[in-house]
Amino acid sequence: MKAPIAIHHRPGSFSDRWIEFCRDHAIPHVVVNAYWTDIIDRLRGASAFLWHIAHGLPADMLMGRHVLEAAEQMGLVVFPNYSTRWHFDDKIAQKYLLEAAGAPIVPTNVFFDLHTALAWIDKAQFPKVFKLRRGSGSRNVRLVRTAAEARALARRAFGRGYKPAGAVLDSITAWKITKAKREGRLIDFLRVAPARLRHRLTMNLLMGRERGYVYFQDFMPNNEHDTRVTVIGQRAFAFMRRVRSGDFRASGSGQIIYDRERIDMRCVRTAFDVALRLGTQSLAFDFVYDEQRQPRIVEVSFGYAPGPVHDCNGFWDTELNWHEGALWPEEAILHDLIAGISAGSGQDRA
Structure with a gap:
């Protein structure tokens, strides 16, 4: 491979290990x-372009997809490709995508006018789960127990709306302080708290309020954990995350269970099947159980923390054979991308 791989470097992102590996x-x-501003000209002569765009960076969400799209139009192999990125940090897009793929998604309803939303609420059974289309780590997610609460949320959604990053002080809640203390990193947490506050203020300012829609998912009761399956090419990594104490949410709990004997292989099979149908390079699937104990997909994302994937200490292939040994997801992504370049495959949209 003579033409270089172009990598956008953001410390703390996938790019750290991409650069180190190269x-x-x-x-x-x-x-x-x-x-x-001349990034397109600078990409001429490259064989590929890698950019780990981040949902928490307004500039990335504003123009990241456009630059990657332009690079693909130039014939570069890119990560994330179109099929992997177009629905990133957009739960509304994911609803339609997963429904189109015939995936077992948690039943989801989204409305784009208040009148229709209120009419549905009058007939709906509660509780439901209210979400904004943006956010990770259970941010912007709440349990709605009554129709009255749902009506209030809907009216606000079609009025002043919601801050996409949540309330500024949410970044230093008592739960997060307790979690940091339990993990032995309280001093570090407090040290960076001012920067977290500034970042959240900036996000809310630059991204604007979320309004003009309201999104409800069915509540799946009696889940003590969720199952995260990350599919990278022909590899599936899986672990479980315990639900937070006194809460219904597992995402962001940090309480991870690495026990492959307890992984429900239906989740692994489903993740492989859906990833193949969608044509994604790397995608994390979050599963919970419905009342019949059938796995349902809550949401998906190509942006995830790499550490827990590495700490799975192995992965399944598409034949569900286990391969022992830790592998960084960034390296797996890069292996697949280099193989694609060497094969001269390019990247057709799925």
């Missing part, structure tokens, strides 16, 4: 800044 294996690469 250096260690003498793979031609160049570090670029995707925010350069």
Whole structure:
């Protein structure tokens, strides 16, 4: 491979290990800044372009997809490709995508006018789960126990709306302080708290309020944990996350169970099947059980923390054979991308 791989570097993102891997294996690469106004010209001559866009960076969400789309139009192999990224951090898009793929999604209703939303609420059975289309780690997610509460949420959704990053002080709640203390990182947590507050203020300012829609998912009771399955090419990594104490949410709890004997292989099979149908390079699936104990997909994302995936200490292939040994997801992504370049495959949209 003579033409270099272009990598947008953001410390703390997938790019750290992408760059390290390329250096260690003498793979031609160049570090670029995707925010350069002449980034398209700078990508000419590259074989690929990698950019771990982040939902918490307003600039990434504003123009990341456009730059990656342009790079694909130039013939570059990119990560994330179109099928992997177009629905990123958009639960409304994921609803339609998963329904179109015939995936077993948690039943979801979304409305784009108040009158229709209120009419549905009058007939709905509660509780439901209210969500904004943006956010991760259970941010912007709440349990709605009554129709009256749902009406209030809907009226606000079609009025002043919601801050996409949540209330500023949500970043330093008592639960998060307790979690940091339990994990032995309370001092570090408090040290970065001012920066977290500033970041959340900036996000809410630049991203604008979420309004003009209201989104409800059915509540799936009696789940003590969810199951996260991350599919990267022909590999599936899986672990479970305990539900927070006194809560119904598992995402963001940090209470991870690495026990592959307890993983429901129906989740792994479903994740492989849906990822293949969608044509994604890397996608994390969150599963819970419905009242018949059937796995249902809550949401998906290509943006996830790599550490827990690595700590699975192995993965299943598409034949459900187990391969022992830790693997960083960033390296798995890069392996697949280099293989695609070497095969001259390019990337057709799924």
